[in-house]
Amino acid sequence: MRRAGLPLTVPGLRVGLLGGSFDPAHAGHVHITEEALRRFGLDRVWWLVSPGNPLKAQGPEPLKKRIVSSRLIMQNPAVQITGLESDLGTRMTADTIAALQHLYPRVRFVWLMGADNLVQFDRWDRWQDIAAGVPLGILARPGWRMPARFSRTARLLWRNRIDQADARTLADQAPPAWCMINVPMSKQSSTAIRALRNMSAKKD
Template identity: 65%
Template sequence: MTVRTPIVRPGMRVGLLGGSFDPAHEGHAHITEFALRRFGLDRVWWLVSPGNPLKEHGPARMDERLAAARQVMRHPRVEITDIEARLGTRMTADTIAGLQRLCPAVQFVWLMGSDNLVQFDQWDRWSEIAARVPIGVLARPGSRLAARQSRAAQIMRAARLPEAYARLLPMMKPPAWVLLNLPMSPLSSTMIRQGRNGRTDKEGMAR
C-alpha cells in the first residue's frame, strides 16, 4: 500500500508534532504557531497517533481526535494527519524513519514540549531519534528547569544550540536541539479530560 503524505517540495522545513491529541486544545495550537515562526518552518504536521505506548489507557477514537484537532488548529501551513496509522508505526523512531524514506529531500524537525524532554530518555530508541532529526523543544509550564537538567539534556549537552540560532535548527545536522522559552499556556489534554469527567486527581502532562 502506498502511503501518501501532505504535499511538500524538496528542501521544505517541516516540523513534526506527535501525540494522542486527546483532545487537541489551544495549547497545542499556541506552541505550533510559535514553532512555525521561531524555527522558520514551512509547515507543521500534527501526527495524531493511534496510541501512546507510555500511557496506560488508550485514547478516544482516531476519527474523533482528527475532527477535534481540525477544529482547534486552522492554519494554512499546518496539516492534521493520521500518517502514523497509515505507516503502521507506534514508535517515534519508526515514524521518523518512515517519513524520511517517503520524503528524503525534506528537512524534518521533531517538536516536543519540555515536559517530554524530561522523559525523553525513556522513549524507545531515543538516541536514534536525536541522530535522525534536529529537535525543537518548547517550554511547558512547570518543566523548564527539569528539562534542562534531564538525563537526555545532559547527554545531548554538546548538541544544544542557543535560542538565537533557532531559525538555523532545520538546516543543522543532527544531533542538534534548541530549547525555546515562550509565553505559557497552562492547558493540557489531561486537564481537559479531567474537567469533562469531573476528576480532580493529577496525571502526567499529555504528549
C-alpha cells in the same frame, strides 16, 4: 514513491513533526505549534495524531474523532492534521521518523516536543536513533524549563545544543542538534480537559 493520501511537499521544505494523542486538541496545542512555526523558521507543521501512546495506560478517544476535533481547532493553513502513524503502520516515533525520511528524503524534518517530554525522552524506544536522525525542537512549558535543562538527555547532548537566538537555523543543522525555546505558554492541558469532561459526565 509517495503513497496516496500522504502530504505533498517540495524539496527543501522545513517540516516540524508534532506527535501526540491530542485527546483532546486544545488552544495550548495551537499556541505551541504557531510558536514553533515562527521561532524555528518552519514552513509547515504536521500534527501526528497517534493511534495510542505506549507510555499512557489509558487509551485515547478513537483516532478519527481526534483528527476531526483537531482540524476544527487548528485553523492555520501551514499546519496539516494527519493520522500518519496509522497510515504508515508505525507506533514508535523512531519508526515513524525513519518511514517519513524514506518517503520524503529531501524534506528537512524537525521533531517538536514539549520540555516535559525532554525530561523523559531517554525512556523512549530508541531515543538515541531519534536524536541522531532529526534535530529536536523543544518548547518550554510551565514548570518544566529547569527540569528539561538538567535532564539526562540534555546532559548527554549538551554539546549539540543550539542557542535559542539561532533557533531559526535548527532545521538546517545536522543531527544530533537540539534547541529549547522559552515562550509564554498556555497552562491548558488535555489531561485537565478530560478530567473536567469526566466530572461533567458523572454529574449528568
